[in-house]
Amino acid sequence: MFCSGRGSNLQALINATRRGRLRARIVVVVSDQPKAFALVRAARAGIPTVVIQRAGVPSRNVFDRRLIAALAPHRVRLICLAGFMRVLSPAFVRQFPRRILNIHPALLPAFPGAHAVRDALAWGAKVTGVTVHLVDEEVDHGPIVLQEAVAIRPGETESSLLARVHRVEHRLYPLAVQSLLAGRLRLRGRSATVRAT
Ligand code: GAR
Numbered sequence: 060m061f062c063s064g065r066g067s068n069l070q071a072l073i074n075a076t077r078r079g080r081l082r083a084r085i086v087v088v089v090s091d092q093p094k095a096f097a098l099v100r101a102a103r104a105g106i107p108t109v110v111i112q113r114a115g116v117p118s119r120n121v122f123d124r125r126l127i128a129a130l131a132p133h134r135v136r137l138i139c140l141a142g143f144m145r146v147l148s149p150a151f152v153r154q155f156p157r158r159i160l161n162i163h164p165a166l167l168p169a170f171p172g173a174h175a176v177r178d179a180l181a182w183g184a185k186v187t188g189v190t191v192h193l194v195d196e197e198v199d200h201g202p203i204v205l206q207e208a209v210a211i212r213p214g215e216t217e218s219s220l221l222a223r224v225h226r227v228e229h230r231l232y233p234l235a236v237q238s239l240l241a242g243r244l245r246l247r248g249r250s251a252t253v254r255a256t
Contacts, residue, residue, distance in 0.1 A: 061143035066097025068141035075233035086133040123151040149196040159194035171199035189227045191235040202251040204235045
């Protein structure tokens with residue numbers, strides 16, 4: 060898992076593995092932020108962590124090569140981005156075709172970018188939501204695996220909306236990861252279908 064911040068989605072995946080709802084092992088947590096709380100959550104769960112900071116690294120390609128090197132010893136099958144606030148290079152994405160998932164706090168293609176919840180509220184949208192998608196070479200763009208709407212209520216604040224979006228994220232991400240790992244995800248062009256069992 061790649062995380063830059065709080066790591067609540069990491070925690071949701073850890074909890075899902077413990078409860079048997081996700082049959083997977085999280086083998087490493089990578090962060091570009093040495094103070095990310097996600098690293099604390101990983102350490103508490105006994106998961107190895109790696110910090111690779113972008114500052115001082117000459118280019119995104121060099122940074123991404125360091126990411127790839129950090130994964131090499133772990134025989135990673137799937138990379139889950141969860142609040143990882145760096146854009147991966149096309150070269151990185153090509154190394155892991157259809158093997159990178161991202162979670163985004165909006166109904167893509169609406170409200171891409173780093174402030175999706177705030178942007179949906181500021182736009183006056185009545186509905187936003189959560190998207191889990193495969194990562195391709197464009198930002199917030201790959202095939203959508205799961206999506207769920209969250210209503211924006213009158214008088215909604217950013218923090219109240221964030222809390223409801225997060226609750227949906229924490230339920231949806233383990234489902235998407237389990238479906239992919241269990242081979243229940245079918246792709247036809249951009250169109251992804253998840254079989255129930
Ligand atoms: C999540 O809400 C995730 O959807 C968002 O960052 C948050 C990370 O929270 N990602 C993006 O905005 C990507 N553009 P977490 O660290 O508590 O899992």
